[in-house]
Amino acid sequence: xxxIDQPTEMTATEGAxxxxxxxxxxxxxxxxxxxxxxxxxxxxxxxxxxxxxxEEKGRFSSFLSRSKGYSYLLLxxxxxxxxxxxxxxxxxxxDKLIFGTGTRLQVFx
Amino acid sequence: DTGVSQNPRxxxxxxxxxxxxxxxxxxxxxxxxxxxxxxxxxxxxxxxxQNEAQLEKSRLLSDRFSAERPKGSFSxxxxxxxxxxxxxxxxxxxxxxxxxxxYFGPGTRLTVT
Numbered sequence: 001x002x003x004i005d006q007p008t009e010m011t012a013t014e015g016a017x018x019x020x021x022x023x024x025x026x027x028x029x030x031x032x033x034x035x036x037x038x039x040x041x042x043x044x045x046x047x048x049x050x051x052x053x054x055e056e057k058g059r060f061s062s063f064l065s066r067s068k069g070y071s072y073l074l075l076x077x078x079x080x081x082x083x084x085x086x087x088x089x090x091x092x093x094x095d096k097l098i099f100g101t102g103t104r105l106q107v108f109x
Numbered sequence: 110d111t112g113v114s115q116n117p118r119x120x121x122x123x124x125x126x127x128x129x130x131x132x133x134x135x136x137x138x139x140x141x142x143x144x145x146x147x148x149x150x151x152x153x154x155x156x157x158x159q160n161e162a163q164l165e166k167s168r169l170l171s172d173r174f175s176a177e178r179p180k181g182s183f184s185x186x187x188x189x190x191x192x193x194x195x196x197x198x199x200x201x202x203x204x205x206x207x208x209x210x211x212y213f214g215p216g217t218r219l220t221v222t
Contacts, residue, residue: 004151031209042200042213043152050209087151094165095204096142097211099151 004100011106020073020103028093034073035087083107113214121220129187130217134203144200191221
């Protein structure tokens, strides 16, 4: 079967660092994506990992362990505008994305 | 680069009516995906095109749903005899020939009354 597990909600303060974890099981694997989605808007692409290890892109980093079926998204120097849902989405062997329910992050001043 | 566009942005229809949505992908993106998202959930895959060929359809896509991409450019998603359970955001995404990332359009929000 296919299953994505991430925390439902997280809170953090402005300027802090937050790590959003994701575990997954899919039929085949062709990389893992992280998307940001503000309420009422479409998801926007943040990162893509296909090999084990850490990918860094500005304030955002994403890590993948294929053998453990595990990924995390690390957000540094949090800003109020980072309040959004963060969607972990592995890609299966047909390239479609399998989304979980996402993690709703609230950043407080 | 204008991004993925979708029309209409909002659609309100009465139960039993047919609706059609359009998606224009990013220029030269050969892969196009349709997803559906309900409140509090992540997007769910509906169907996928590579050029004009429809390569996969989800079991979620009942026979009331049909999608086309006639010339390998824009795509349409039609829902016949709409039901209240069809109320959702319908998202389109496109992906380039030489990459894996999917870029989403703004979505069409469907409300069936």
